[in-house]
Amino acid sequence: MRRKIPSTTALICFEAAARHESFTKAAQELALTQGAVCRQIGGLEDFLNVELFRRSRRGVKLTEAGLSYSRQVATQLDAVERDTLSVMRQQGANVIELAVVPTFGTQWLLPRLKDFQHRHPEVTVNLTNRTRPFLFADTPFDAAIYYGDADWSGTQSQRLMGENPLPVCSPALLGGESTLDARRIAGLPLLQQTTRPYAWRQWFNGQGLNIAGDMTGPRYELFSMLAQAAMHEMGVALIPPFLIQRELEEGRLVVANRHALSSSRAYYLMIPDRKVESASLRAFRDWLAEQAQAYIASRKGDAPS
Incomplete structure (x- = not known):
């Protein structure tokens, strides 16, 4: 018609x-x-x-x-x-259109991407923010990095790393203490992550506590927003340390409690079935897995990944 x-x-x-x-x-x-x-x-x-x-x-x-x-x-x-x-x-070029969850892309992937460019100068990687799964057939994306359980129809997955978030806050909220126990943290404003609505409940339950207000508090979609709110003394946030390395090193954020939230969910590279034979995507997948393993090995003394 x-x-x-x-x-x-x-x-x-x-x-x-x-x-x-x-x-x-x-x-x-x-x-x-x-x-x-x-x-x-x-x-x-x-x-x-x-x-x-x-x-x-x-x-x-x-x-x-x-x-x-x-x-x-x-x-x-x-x-x-x-x-x-x-x-x-893109005419005659090898281009990977990659959808990536925002804070992971800016804080972990981008600082390492120069190494991939050095090893594979013939491949260009374009990054676009996406926070939730989508249908590859309806988009121009060749692959995606997302956080979840790898249950994404029509794709093959490569596990990268877990999150293992820790409670972090501004040093001013510690009140002179080096750390706070879970009940002290429960008495502070709890900053919530929109896509992890049960994170604080799971964290408290992991320590045998049931806290009535564990799902209350301002909600933010991105970890970068949570980090900013925490730095401005608005409350305590559960954030994976690898997303706030600079803030922790500079003392703008501190770990309020060393108990990490453990989860079976993780960051995955998802490649649609129709793209798995792509040489450029295979090279990127192998490089990404290598970078993730190197990072995990470097943090062996921290929470498990």
């Missing part, structure tokens, strides 16, 4: 005219005559059976329908342009 889509030329003329609210300026931008722009927009209005501009001797002004449509068209044209440039850049 033929799609109900107007010509690209008409949409480009309309977007430029809507942005300038001027057929003349649109024509100048597009290197067309004003008459050509007028004809394209007139044809678009006929196609839609909707008036997009009000014409007067003073010029043109978008109608309400025209304003709404112009915003949608601009967004879609921008997307088409981005996709086109992406294809042009």
Whole structure:
């Protein structure tokens, strides 16, 4: 069935005219005559059976329908342009489009990625934030790093490491103590992580405690947000140490209690079945597993990974 889509030329003329609210300026931008722009927009209005501009001797002004449509068209044209440039850049290149959970990507992966580039200069790795699983078929992604149980249909997984978060806070909240016991921590504001809603409950239960307010407190989606809130003395947060190494080394955050939250869930590299034979993805998978093992070995004295 033929799609109900107007010509690209008409949409480009309309977007430029809507942005300038001027057929003349649109024509100048597009290197067309004003008459050509007028004809394209007139044809678009006929196609839609909707008036997009009000014409007067003073010029043109978008109608309400025209304003709404112009915003949608601009967004879609921008997307088409981005996709086109992406294809042009990737021509003849090995590119991995990687979805990655944000804080893991910025705090752990990026500082190590230069080593992969050095070993495999022919491969480019692009990173995009994604916090939850998705359908690979509906996206441009070749692989994903996410935290969970590896139950992701149509993929193969490579386990990287566990989280093993510890309670951390600003040194000011310790009140001169080196550490706090679990009951003292329960009396402080508990900063919650949106995607780990039961983390504090599991941490307290691991020490044989049932705390009535273990799921109350402000919620933040990213560990980087939790870290900022904790540094500003807003409460105690459960954060994996490898995501806040600099903050711990500089003393902006301190470990309030050495009891780590243990979980069977972990960070995984997920590769869709249709991509597992990709040489560049295999190289990235092997390198990533090596980096994770090296990190785990370097932290043997800390909580288990």
